[in-house]
Amino acid sequence: MVDPEQLRPPETRGHYSVANVPAAWYVACRSHELGEAPMTQTILGVPLVLYRDAGERAAALLDRCPHRNVRLSLGQVDPEGHLACGYHGWRFDGKGRCVDVPGMLSTDEAAARGRSVPAYAVREQDGFIWVWGQPDTDPRGEPVRIPFVEDPDYLVVHREYLFESTLHAALENALDVPHTAFVHKGDFRGQGERQSIEAVRRRIPDGIEVEYEGEKPLMGDHHDEEGRVIVQKHWDRFFMPSVAQVEYKTGDQRHLITTLPHTPISDFQTRAWLVSCWKVPGLDESGREGVEAYLDQILAQDVEVLREQTESLRRFGGEAYRSTELDLMGPAIWHMLKQSERGLDPNASDISRRIQLSV
Ligand code: FES
Ligand SMILES: [Fe+2]
Incomplete structure (x- = not known):
């Protein structure tokens, strides 16, 4: 008989990025x-x-x-x-x-x-x-705020998704840029030529921010009155222990901010509550269904790839991840979760980093 343990690659050792952080x-x-x-x-x-x-x-x-x-x-x-x-x-x-x-x-x-x-x-x-997450205790601090959710200038869309994945994998996916050109090819990246941009990672209170500079606007070029291209700003943020946020801003005109509180149901099941706030000229209530369908299409692709990832982890009995400098969020998020699980300060380490990448 074949012992399935014998088939496990030695470096796997049954590790899964699952941290238990109930004080949140x-x-x-x-x-x-x-x-x-x-x-x-x-x-x-x-x-x-x-x-x-x-x-x-x-x-x-x-x-x-x-x-x-x-x-x-x-x-x-x-x-x-x-x-x-x-x-x-x-x-x-x-x-x-x-x-x-x-x-x-x-x-x-x-x-x-x-x-x-x-x-x-x-x-x-x-x-x-x-x-x-901890019973019979006084909470430390208050929940993360969801910006613009009550702002009448924004179209606010709520969606809910269930990932067959660890909390960590879901958070990394929400805040990962390189996968978008493949998993979401043609939907918001992966069209046309790649461009070289700069990413800056920094610590924010109880979280991590990555700012992208020089990115081509997702919704096409926008120009100011003199015909100059208005630069798009893009930030990805993580807030301990389970909130992801993606923000795009083009001048004062266009602003798109999506906040996703995640709820770990179990080690390999994670629910994401998506709140997407859009301020785009000409976009009003009549655009709601279109935005919902767009988000559902993108997120269905993420649900699928995360399900595949989890299945593969199970097949090999654990993770054997190799990261590069492009993995700006995943390892840094894992470090914060793990520190917190151990009762240590999740904000302790210096995570500042500036890299060039092509998207
Ligand atoms: S009151 Fe008897 S089980 Fe709840
Ligand atoms: Fe995605």
Whole structure:
């Protein structure tokens, strides 16, 4: 019999770029998705129940009743805003405290504390429900803001995608320029001659920014009143531990900024919530469907290549990556995630770099 272990290339050693960073804000769902009925969402492999209490405040608890471990998301929210388990009716408040055991007459405060459910801090911000990934702790800081999401001058498009990949692979893909000429050939790069441009990588608070200089505008050349070509600016950004952002700006006229909070559902499943804000002359509500279709087409290609990547990693039992200077984001993101997982400062190292590349 062939031992599959024997087939594994020696350098693979079962390594996957999976870091567990629970002390952070993750998107659980869109604000409008959370109504009266409890819903469930898994973050970092942990099933949570989300619901709104009497004051419409969003709450998140571990999706497991402490009594007989039935899913709390099968229960109901009562008029007082308590979540009642669907099996024996134990009721919980938004802090996870058990406030009622139906039929039980004795009261014992200490015992009641033992019946509580782990509770997760929640924020409702920029149209999303964000959950702090560690239960029963005070969050450090607030979720990353999503710029221009409420600006009336912008067409704001929301999409949602599920990647069969690690969080790290999904983030790298969102912020990687070289793949666009191949995976998205003809859709926004890979047409015409390559041009030489400069990329500058720098540290931003709790993140990484790469700025591209001299790139040909994605939507064709734009000229100022004197007929000079207006340069396009392009930044890719990463914010710890799971937000990607891509921004293009051409003069004051055109501005396109896409922010993607990612939610690691499990080691190899990652959800991306895409918020794309477009300010382009002549583009209004009537262009929404076109923008949505364009984004869906691009992202379907990324979903596919990430699925293929994960399948290949599984086939070989791990990663054996060889990076070059063109991989400006992936290794730097991995370093930050790993530092954070180890309880070290993710911002500690100097990542400044300037390279020439052709796109
Ligand atoms: S399992 Fe939830 S109340 Fe019994
Ligand atoms: Fe892509």
